Amino acid sequence: MMFLEAKQVVKKYANHLALDYVNMEVPENSIYGLLGPNGAGKTTLIRIINQITGPDSGEILLNGQALRADDVSRIGYLPEERGLYKKMKVGEQAIYLARMKGLTRNDAIKKLRYWFEKFEIQPWWDKKVEELSKGMQQKIQFVVTVLHNPKLLIFDEPFSGFDPINANLLKQEIIKLKEEGATILFSTHNMGSVEELCDHITLINKSKTILNGPIDTIRQSYKDNLVKLEFAGDSNLIRQQLSNDFQVENIEKTNGHHTAYVKMLNNASINQLLYSVIDDVKIYGLHEVLPTMNDIFIKVVEHSNQTGK
Amino acid sequence: MSKISLIIQREYSTRVKKKSFIVMTIIGPILFAAMMVLPGWFASMEDTEEKNIAVIDETGLYTNRINSTEFLKFSWLKTEDTEGLAENYREEGYHAYLVIEDNLLKRPDAVKIYSETQITIDVKDHISRSLERYLEKEKLGSYQIDGLDNIIKEINNVKIDLKTIKLAEDGSEKESSTELVMIAAIVFAMMIYMFVLVYGMQVMRGVMEEKVNRIVEVIVSSVKPFQLMMGKIIGIALVALTQFMLWIVLTIAIVGVLHTVFAADVTSSGKAEQMQVMAGMDMQEAGDSNQAAAFADGFNNILDQVMSLNLVGSLLLFIFYFLGGYLLYASLFAALGAALDNEADSQQFVMPVMMPLILSIYVAMAAFRNPAGDLAFWFSMIPFTSPVVMMARIPFEPPVWQMALSMTLLVATFVFTTWFAGRIYRTGILMYGKKVTYKELWKWFRYSGR
Numbered sequence: 001m002m003f004l005e006a007k008q009v010v011k012k013y014a015n016h017l018a019l020d021y022v023n024m025e026v027p028e029n030s031i032y033g034l035l036g037p038n039g040a041g042k043t044t045l046i047r048i049i050n051q052i053t054g055p056d057s058g059e060i061l062l063n064g065q066a067l068r069a070d071d072v073s074r075i076g077y078l079p080e081e082r083g084l085y086k087k088m089k090v091g092e093q094a095i096y097l098a099r100m101k102g103l104t105r106n107d108a109i110k111k112l113r114y115w116f117e118k119f120e121i122q123p124w125w126d127k128k129v130e131e132l133s134k135g136m137q138q139k140i141q142f143v144v145t146v147l148h149n150p151k152l153l154i155f156d157e158p159f160s161g162f163d164p165i166n167a168n169l170l171k172q173e174i175i176k177l178k179e180e181g182a183t184i185l186f187s188t189h190n191m192g193s194v195e196e197l198c199d200h201i202t203l204i205n206k207s208k209t210i211l212n213g214p215i216d217t218i219r220q221s222y223k224d225n226l227v228k229l230e231f232a233g234d235s236n237l238i239r240q241q242l243s244n245d246f247q248v249e250n251i252e253k254t255n256g257h258h259t260a261y262v263k264m265l266n267n268a269s270i271n272q273l274l275y276s277v278i279d280d281v282k283i284y285g286l287h288e289v290l291p292t293m294n295d296i297f298i299k300v301v302e303h304s305n306q307t308g309k
Numbered sequence: 310m311s312k313i314s315l316i317i318q319r320e321y322s323t324r325v326k327k328k329s330f331i332v333m334t335i336i337g338p339i340l341f342a343a344m345m346v347l348p349g350w351f352a353s354m355e356d357t358e359e360k361n362i363a364v365i366d367e368t369g370l371y372t373n374r375i376n377s378t379e380f381l382k383f384s385w386l387k388t389e390d391t392e393g394l395a396e397n398y399r400e401e402g403y404h405a406y407l408v409i410e411d412n413l414l415k416r417p418d419a420v421k422i423y424s425e426t427q428i429t430i431d432v433k434d435h436i437s438r439s440l441e442r443y444l445e446k447e448k449l450g451s452y453q454i455d456g457l458d459n460i461i462k463e464i465n466n467v468k469i470d471l472k473t474i475k476l477a478e479d480g481s482e483k484e485s486s487t488e489l490v491m492i493a494a495i496v497f498a499m500m501i502y503m504f505v506l507v508y509g510m511q512v513m514r515g516v517m518e519e520k521v522n523r524i525v526e527v528i529v530s531s532v533k534p535f536q537l538m539m540g541k542i543i544g545i546a547l548v549a550l551t552q553f554m555l556w557i558v559l560t561i562a563i564v565g566v567l568h569t570v571f572a573a574d575v576t577s578s579g580k581a582e583q584m585q586v587m588a589g590m591d592m593q594e595a596g597d598s599n600q601a602a603a604f605a606d607g608f609n610n611i612l613d614q615v616m617s618l619n620l621v622g623s624l625l626l627f628i629f630y631f632l633g634g635y636l637l638y639a640s641l642f643a644a645l646g647a648a649l650d651n652e653a654d655s656q657q658f659v660m661p662v663m664m665p666l667i668l669s670i671y672v673a674m675a676a677f678r679n680p681a682g683d684l685a686f687w688f689s690m691i692p693f694t695s696p697v698v699m700m701a702r703i704p705f706e707p708p709v710w711q712m713a714l715s716m717t718l719l720v721a722t723f724v725f726t727t728w729f730a731g732r733i734y735r736t737g738i739l740m741y742g743k744k745v746t747y748k749e750l751w752k753w754f755r756y757s758g759r
Contacts, residue, residue: 014752014753047739050530052526052529052534052739053739072530072531072532073531077526077527079523079526079530081523082523082526083522083523083524083527085323088323096315096319097528099315100315100528100531100532101531144527
């Protein structure tokens with residue numbers, strides 16, 4: 001049984017279809033990427049999971065059960081459009097938002113103290129939000145999102161507004177939250193972080209699911225059977241030695257050695273490639289090149305746009 | 310604690326702690342008290358500069374008939390001293406000079422006062438009154454009636470004091486004051502108008518702030534948008550009621566203090582100025598309140614009459630109509646705040662909402678004059694204008710069925726507008742950067758009814 005499931009979810013706005021029978025299955029204790037171009041319907045799906053708006057048809061199951069009103073206290077949501085009351089003090093505001101998620105005042109203070117110490121932001125407690133920089137505000141927002149130990153965390157573009165150091169800190173925290181048992185749904189355009197963090201993804205384009213599954217499987221299935229061979233020696237020899245099953249795409253010369261990208265055809269294996277060249281050159285490295293999520297994203301979305309028309 | 314009460318609490322405590330709220334709460338009652346006291350005080354500010362006025366009485370009939378006062382000194386010059394006075398009266402220390410050319414009974418305009426500076430109305434009044442009184446006396450004296458002085462005194466004591474007594478249904482009588490009823494009506498109507506407008510706009514700004522700050526999506530992931538909207542509306546309503554109550558308490562306190570201060574003053578020195586202050590305060594004829602006792606009586610009278618207005622009943626009605634009108638308008642303002650991203654855009658949408666409110670204050674003004682007329686009746690039934698117009702009518706005690714009908718319509722309408730606004734609000738708060746039109750609003754209203 002999946003932790004979070006979207007089944008045949010349809011959402012129609014006045015003059016466009018935001019979600020067209022979308023399905024998604026998020027395993028427990030995973031980091032799940034929800035991807036798609038702008039306007040694909042990601043935010044709408046996230047808002048439906050948060051019960052901010054309801055689907056026209058279809059349903060969302062959490063732990064196998066239809067969403068209930070009190071599930072909001074088990075979800076932590078960091079929206080893409082986020083902000084705080086500017087005139088309110090940081091501590092007071094954090095307590096308020098935590099209590100809205102069902103924590104008692106004392107619990108909220110205790111947990112906030114822990115997080116404020118961890119992020120070394122205790123001095124901000126009595127400051128007004130408007131006195132803080134954007135990055136500082138983002139940190140507080142993150143703390144408030146995770147404070148009530150939600151089982152499901154939803155991050156919409158969590159890294160926007162963070163400098164690289166803080167973005168990295170955030171990444172570590174997200175991984176730690178997963179280790180502590182949370183399930184994380186994660187929407188972003190930053191494909192690098194998707195590769196780094198996500199176990200599974202769903203790709204939505206124009207209101208429809210066009211791709212989903214474990215990220216490794218997806219990358220495997222989109223691979224071009226390309227290998228990267230690093231060697232020293234005569235690069236022409238390589239071209240000569242390889243049979244018709246191998247096609248040399250490109251050879252680059254760098255710092256005294258070569259890097260060749262070789263495409264394997266007709267189910268040829270890496271072993272065969274190695275066998276063909278091992279006597280002629282000195283090999284430094286050889287590995288399979290998997291497509292980046294960025295490439296897959298562009299490829300799949302463009303393909304879907306063409307066939308969609 | 311339930312979430313909506315958390316929201317109410319936040320809205321309430323952040324607003325009540327604001328400096329602007331505290332300042333308004335203190336300034337309000339001071340302004341009210343000042344509005345009551347200042348006109349009288351200004352009137353009592355007398356010219357305290359000493360002025361000498363030379364009098365050239367060519368007839369010799371009126372010597373010393375104008376009394377000098379504390380600040381006005383009259384010098385009766387002998388005819389031989391008047392040479393060149395017109396040129397150098399200032400050098401001789403006179404403020405002005407008065408010339409009486411002829412018998413004033415024959416030629417009433419035979420008296421003139423010359424001065425380079427404008428003669429104040431007080432000076433002019435003093436001179437003409439003194440001369441008139443003397444002439445009256447002369448004329449009466451010419452009839453040669455015995456005991457004339459006593460007769461005049463008696464005549465002066467004849468006076469009518471028309472009291473308006475209102476008959477209650479059980480036949481008991483109650484003294485009422487028409488002026489006071491009018492004032493109460495004006496105050497009620499203005500207060501409702503002001504409170505609905507000021508606090509309705511606060512709702513709009515609050516909603517807009519949440520939307521512009523982008524905090525709204527965080528919050529609606531914890532509570533339903535409708536709860537957020539109602540929490541805000543109720544929280545701000547409580548702020549308004551708090552301010553209102555504080556105003557009442559503080560105004561009573563200030564009036565109470567003034568009462569004791571004035572009463573003490575009056576018994577000790579009986580200053581005429583203070584009495585005029587009171588005359589201004591009750592906006593009644595100052596009359597012959599030149600006596601300290603009369604003043605104290607007057608004050609107690611006013612208090613009695615204020616009590617006779619059925620303050621508690623009026624207060625409850627005020628709170629009802631305030632809440633009704635506020636809920637009606639605040640929900641519309643909330644919907645507008647949700648639809649709009651910035652205040653600059655808001656004008657064209659805010660005006661139509663405010664129109665009926667502004668209209669109602671004009672109708673209320675007419676209702677003071679004719680509280681049972683058609684205009685007052687219809688506008689006190691229409692829920693968009695009834696809070697202000699009905700409050701203007703209440704001191705005149707409109708029929709119970711009219712009040713009941715007006716209240717029912719108001720409740721029904723605010724339930725409707727709240728529902729209507731909730732649907733627009735729900736969609737609006739999550740819409741960014743969209744150009745808002747009435748058509749767009751209608752679309753939001755329709756589709757959020759899934």
